[in-house]
Amino acid sequence: MKKFIVRLSIILTSVVAGFIIHACNKEKLNLLPHGPTEQSYFLEEDDFNRATLGIYSKLSDFFWWNGGPGSSPITPFLLPGDDITTNQSNEEFDLFGSLQPSNGRLSYLYSRHYQLINRAILVLEKIEREKGIYTTPDLKNWHKGEALFLRGYAYYNLWNFFGTAPLVTERVISSSQFTPPGTTGTQLLDQAIKDFTEAATLLPASWNVANRGRVTANGANGMLGKSLVFRASANKTAADYTAALAAFAKITGATLVADIDDNFAWNTENNAESLFEFQASQAFGFDNVWLDNDFDNAVGALSIYWGFYSNNGNGQQGRSPYFATTKLLQSYNALDPRLEKTMNPADRTINKYAKRDKLSQSNLASINNYRILRYADVLLLQAEATLQSNGSTATAVGFINQVRTRARAMGAGAEPANFSTAETNRGTIMAWIMDERLRELAGEGQRWFDMRRWHLQGIITLSNASFSSNQASGMAFQVPMHLYFPIPNSEIDVNPNVKQNQGY
């Protein structure tokens, strides 16, 4: 018995000792995640392609329903100008009074723009460092061009909304980079111009059908020219107009489509007039408009919300729709075919995007692409750049007339008539351009950006502007305060180096 115990003790002791040795194996602490990491990614072309599409996917966040009409980030694009108004009371993007740094929609838009920028910077860094992974000719340049373009678009928006937000062009890898300073002047726009300029040299003229919707050299040149016109407005620099004209001149093959409505219809997306669109769609499982694009592949929002125009009952949840201002209604000649393409003149409800819309499975958001830049916009910008750079007035008017010609061709033929190319009063022509932009681009989320830059330029004044709001008595627009939307509290509260915009 004693022998047995001794033996058993030896066995047990060795088991225990074995266990201690086992426990000592510190290698066991090196667990790794069961999903891909940065170190194990970017090993093949397709990884780069996915990361590049990941930048595009952020665009969903700019335009979706976001769980409720009161939180949809599309509103700051559509509402602030004088083309669209609403009966919704306390709507700060119509009335401005209660537009505060705590505003949820702005805060959301702000952070999502920087997320897009972050994704673009990461792709640019990875492309910079890759060696020999790309084998498809030109693909590396195209991806780089896409990343640059999308970052430029984000900075273009940030400048137009906030003006002074921080400029980030390096990947954030250390906590010392968390609190960059704000910017001044047109620094954000400068970056956009820089990015568009480089992108234009890298991007292809077109993509194959399967990749339709990705940005092209035309898109980059278009946004480059547009940004240059914007900077010219803000800084009153003639050289930018000249540069803009040079960029626009590089656009090839774009034409005005016969029916302007094809620019707002779900089944004529990415057409000949289109230079860049947000590709709205629906997830194959379900377009879950309460969950963002990043949530999942099968469900999540790939859609856009046009319910403010279509007054879709489910989506709107009783909120007032957005409709045309009386100013917009009155800006059209009654025979201008664009009038009814834009709105129902009887009640000013919007037809653009709403009439030839298609809802996703969610039955409240839509798959109808948002046209970020189309050729008619470029033509009017060319008119403006030509005019402002002391170019030929006849050439400038000619650009406007291209737009009016297409509009006229949609109807019986008389209106809108061409403007006289004999007109030489630059002020008059500028007024034509401004009015034409209102009529042509109404409701497309361009108006506020235009008005803001023209005010900065001194061509118009927004002091005490009422923007033709349907709730004129509630209008509380102040200059210069509201020219710059407030930097959101989410940034101000944690970044002492960013200064809040004046007045907030």
Added chain:
Amino acid sequence: MYQNFPPTLKKLRVLFLLIFFSGITIAISAQTMVSGRIIDSASGQGIARVSVVVQGSKTGTVTDANGNFSISASPTQVLLVSNLGYKTERIPVRGTGPINIVLAPQISLLDDVVVIGYGTRQRKDVTGAISTVGAKDIEKSTSMTPELALQGRAAGVFVSSGGGDPQARPTVRIRGVNTFGFAEPLYVIDGVPMFEGGAGVTGGAIGDIRSPVNIFSMINPNDIESMTVLKDASAAAIYGVRASNGVILITTKKGKAGRPRVELTSSYGVQNITKTFEVLNTQQYFDLVRQAYAANPDANTSFDQRYGPRYTTSSPLYAGNNPTYDWQRELLNKNAAMHDHSIRLSGGSDATTYYLSAGFSKQESPLKANNMERYSIAANIDSRVSKVISTGLTLRLVQERALVNTQGDLPTMASSIPFQPFYDPNDPTGFAPVSRGSFVRNPSFDPSKIDAGPAFNFAPNDPTLLWGQNSRFNVFALHALNDNRFDLNRVLGSGYVQIEPITGLRLRGTLGGDWYMNLRKSWSENDNWRFSQTPGNPFANQNGQAKGTLGERRGTTYNLNKEVTLNYTKTFLTDHSIDVILSASDQFTRWDVSDISGRVNFTDPQLRNITNQPPFTQGFTGILQEDQLIGYMGRVSYKFKDKYYLDGTLRYDGSSRLAPGQKWDYFPSFAAAWRITGESFFPKTKFINDIKLRGGWGRLGNFQSAGFYKFLSGVVLSADYPLGSGNGNGVGTQVQAARLPDFANTTLTWEKLKTINVAMDATLFNNHVTFTAEYYDKTTFDIIQSVALPPNTGIQNNADLNVATVKNTGVEFQLGYNNKIGAVNFNLSGNFTTVKNRVVRLNGGTPLGGEGGRIEEGYPLFYLWGYKVGGIFQNQAEIDAWRSKYNDASIGQNRTGGGYTYRPGDMYFQDVYGNPRDPKERFSNTPDSIINANDRSYLGKSIAGYYYGFNLAANTKGFDISVFFQGVGDIQRYNEVRAGLEGMGGLANQSTTVLDRWTPTNPSTTIPRAEYNGRFGATRFSDRFVENAGYIRLRNLQIGYTIPASVLGKTGVIQSLRVYGSGLNLFTITPWTGLDPETDGVPITRQFVFGINASF
């Protein structure tokens, strides 16, 4: 308690030791039979089930129902007589005649054996800060989960019940709140550290997969012998990197040597919610919304146009004359039943003891469509195989089922529109629909595609809401059409082998494991859409024949703990005792999930299975969390003459969570104690019986505050972008994209805690009073915060950074009083804890968190931060006076009088601070006449400043009564529900308090006038809705009667029998205006319970 044995017994040396439980050592002897009887000093009656052991031997027995025993012992030996609640007696055998032993109820707790980590100790020898709750108090709790038994019973332990929902997780915080990260204590069940996948997370995907069911409810409280809370570092350092939030040691019941004993406990009770929100009836509701809209109509839109036919007086659909439906009362499950039955069998021989138990428990929620039931089996066996080897095994099997289908809580019901009915006899389901619509076939439906599209679409202009814009989903229909339940199965156990080659040296290997699977089955019927206010197309993503969707999700948790301990105890030179423990441990935990959902063509529950119908079946699997911990620990305890004590602990821990180079850290602690009454100079008096001073210092860690792999940057493939649309194709092809949302922090280190503990334990007034006072000072540093990085970084996921320091200080008092007056035994006990919590340092001094839980230097964690109400304008003169000085920028006002124009009845807010005057300031302390975000200030704290519990008990002649109060004070909460029910800005129903709203004829000073979309911003986060959430609650009143042994003796079977009735939460005194200061969602219930405890 570790004893050294006299040399005469060396031959019969100790063979068996129950380290975790009794610490009683037994030696062998065989002499003559000695018999006797053991009587209670108070009642004079025999005491059943008293353990009688020959000291230093393995011979032991227990008394019968009348207190009689017989045992073989030699005249030179000593009988050790012990019973829970009585003083242990050591009676020399001397002769062979009967021995009558009188046991006095235990007054001094000093001889109690308490569980400490890796061992037990007599209470008088404890040097660290610990609290213990025993089986007697645990049994009084009716909760299915053991943590609630700690509420009010243990000093320094704050427990907030999760309310009346049986699945709810109580919140347990020990001595304040250390961190804004992972703040849950470590639970150790019979030596196995528990792990719960997703612990501490309630939101997001992890919180969802973790499920709402509290996993600790899978431990049957009836099986628990004691719960010990290790509160300071000197007590908890043995658990090192896991211990900074405190450690709760759960020790389950074990068998005792003696003849088999059967215990039966059975109780039945009912519970009810006693209060609901008072809300407006239909008439009052219509008056309110009309008035509110009239105050601020949308331009060119009338009330009728704005809200539609249900709100239009002239419409045939007008709802203003409908009856009022009480949504809350309809949701109540009146007299919700609570069952708890368990049977336990225990006993053993000299060599082997066993314990078996089986339990069934079921509780219905006080709200409909929710319940939980548990079947549990536990088995424990401890055996001395030979003189040097002993072994033991504990195993528990649990099945728990929960129905979680309530779909709403009382605040949701309270805000439902009062005219919307729940039932409709004309609807085939019997429930009143919420939406209506018809369908048309979708011509582009193509099931051969991944995106098949819906087989049917809603007809144009459908669906429509039947009860207007604020239609509320019909929760009662969803009870019938949906089914959401959880099945949890668990195997939890541990086994050990111990060898003791020489006396006092024990080498033990322990293997502990826990495996549980949580299966969620969620069913939702297609018809659902008709009862939803956001009706989705039920035919989306299915072939058009399906009747509903079934989802099955399994979460599996795997926890394997291996440990070796070497323990040596020795007393030398009579007065010097040492106790040394060395340990190595290795724990691996994993949590994985599989999820599948698909369409089902039948509604019959019998036929609900997910079949493979591509593309309509979806699923995924994955490992969600994995942890590897390796730890080495050493503890040395030295004691001189029960007078001086020294303890030192060092733990070295490594974990897989951090970056290479950061994985390992040391956690040391020291403690010392001095029994001042043990000194010869200390006068022996009747008033001061025992005084011990003790103090400790130590460092602990919190590995769970670090997220997983935060030192790596992950790639997530869940972003998508569609390409290729055009030429008639509007959808395009969805392409999977990649995103890298992380900030990889390779310098992340453990969050650590330093504690200082100083205490005095005293026994006073002839052992009638026990008193403990403790002071604690805890500093958490390198706090890991999951920081939402500034938006400019574009980094989507929160990053883990070591950013902050938080300090908790406070005192704890425990007082006990025992006495006997006449035939009545009295027992009073109480405890009181204070907490002062301060954030000392934050990254860059930058505050974190929002208004409901602000984190800022110099303030308590999670304080309430918002505006302060100035008042309500009663007339234009007041407005003019105010406006001449101030402007409220947050509602668009400016200095020149622009922006919103006040009207009488509007609420205004105070100008507390000013805008920053230079870039270094976040705000200026000087008010600037502008009301804006900079005027938000401290409104209250969410961590209780003090909490307490006290218990009064008495017994006489078989009757016993105990009254237990528990309370919390110096705490404020934001009454979110009231904020919703008094906002008056929309169509939701409101509290009856708004009947007192300001009108020209009712110049209210507390509730402003009603205005649709409230332009003056009265619902902003402000002190208007901050309330004192302190309370004192009569937690338990129990009256019991124990049938005298003389009566039971005649049955010959039943040894003891006690019947009792309890009332729980009979009343609560609180200034809180909601349903309950702990939670308003499913508030705590009033319960009446009747039960029986019997042993055979």
